[in-house]
Amino acid sequence: MNEIDPKNDPLYLLTKAVEEGHPEAIKKVKERLDKSDDPSEMRYLEGLLILLGEQPGELEDPPDYEDDPDEYWQENDYFEV
Numbered sequence: 001m002n003e004i005d006p007k008n009d010p011l012y013l014l015t016k017a018v019e020e021g022h023p024e025a026i027k028k029v030k031e032r033l034d035k036s037d038d039p040s041e042m043r044y045l046e047g048l049l050i051l052l053g054e055q056p057g058e059l060e061d062p063p064d065y066e067d068d069p070d071e072y073w074q075e076n077d078y079f080e081v
Contacts, residue, residue, distance in 0.1 A: 018048050026052050
């Protein structure tokens with residue numbers, strides 16, 4: 001298994017830019033997201049955008065509401081015929 005070189009890994013560099021509050025971080029993350037075809041990478045990049053205060057894109061699920069009776073029965077449908 002090859003180790004990832006952080007100095008050359010684009011996701012690491014984008015994450016570092018987000019952590020450090022780099023002014024171009026949002027632009028760079030969005031550019032990478034537009035070019036990506038990997039769903040895992042896209043979800044990770046959308047997570048970075050959320051950390052930057054951006055609206056989640058199409059990959060992120062809406063917030064889950066606790067104790068929602070309708071959702072409970074949809075997810076735990078024990079009465080299937």
